[in-house]
Amino acid sequence: MFVFQDQVHDYPHDSPVPRLNYPTASFIISAPTLALCPDDTGAEVAFAGRSNAGKSSAINALTQQNALARTSRTPGRTQLINFFSVMNDESRRLVDLPGYGYAKVPEAVKIEWQKHLAEYLRNRFSLRGLVLLMDVRHPLTEFDQMMLDYADQREMPVHILLTKADKLKKGLPALRCKKFARV
Ligand SMILES: Nc1nc2c(ncn2[C@@H]2O[C@H](COP(=O)(O)OP(=O)(O)O)[C@@H](O)[C@H]2O)c(=O)[nH]1
Numbered sequence: 425m426f427v428f429q430d431q432v433h434d435y436p437h438d439s440p441v442p443r444l445n446y447p448t449a450s451f452i453i454s455a456p457t458l459a460l461c462p463d464d465t466g467a468e469v470a471f472a473g474r475s476n477a478g479k480s481s482a483i484n485a486l487t488q489q490n491a492l493a494r495t496s497r498t499p500g501r502t503q504l505i506n507f508f509s510v511m512n513d514e515s516r517r518l519v520d521l522p523g524y525g526y527a528k529v530p531e532a533v534k535i536e537w538q539k540h541l542a543e544y545l546r547n548r549f550s551l552r553g554l555v556l557l558m559d560v561r562h563p564l565t566e567f568d569q570m571m572l573d574y575a576d577q578r579e580m581p582v583h584i585l586l587t588k589a590d591k592l593k594k595g596l597p598a599l600r601c602k603k604f605a606r607v
Pocket residue numbers: 473474475476477478479480481482494495496497499500502523587588589590591
């Protein structure tokens with residue numbers, strides 16, 4: 425699914441890029457601030473999106489582990505930046521970012537999360553790409569646009585992953601995807 429840039433350089437252009445074995449993923453650490461994140465070396469791909477969009481579920485699906493990243497029915501519970509290594513190599517990481525946009529969290533707490541998230545997105549050198557999750561019923565919110573802008577500023581690739589298509593009425597998923605493709 426993802427190609428880590430440093431890995432590409434390890435292989436001649438005409439060789440296929442090796443697939444990473446995501447089910448080997450394991451938890452490294454949860455960090456409340458950029459300063460407490462693991463060393464900023466190697467490469468990582470972060471999963472971003474509104475609270476409850478399905479970030480943790482996507483990481484669990486990718487790694488085929490039910491409870492690697494915690495999922496929750498209560499939006500806004502994941503307030504930390506969670507790091508996972510791939511293939512027992514801590515220089516290759518998946519990152520579960522704190523959700524944003526949960527209305528019931530006090531304003532001051534929200535501002536604090538957004539500050540840490542912005543700091544991470546602007547300054548994390550080893551961040552190589554974003555997977556931006558959007559609930560297909562409410563795509564491209566102001567916050568999603570902000571994430572796209574951060575990625576654009578860093579010229580970083582973004583993979584948009586639409587979730588909860590099963591919650592749309594019959595026939596609507598295809599329509600929504602067409603509409604999204606035009607944006
Ligand atoms: N129906 C449905 N539920 C989903 C989907 N993706 C995630 N969920 C559920 O939505 C809730 C929030 O998911 P979670 O992964 O914790 O979101 P996060 O806050 O972005 O990490 C959980 O109850 C998940 O089981 C999906 O594609 N369809």
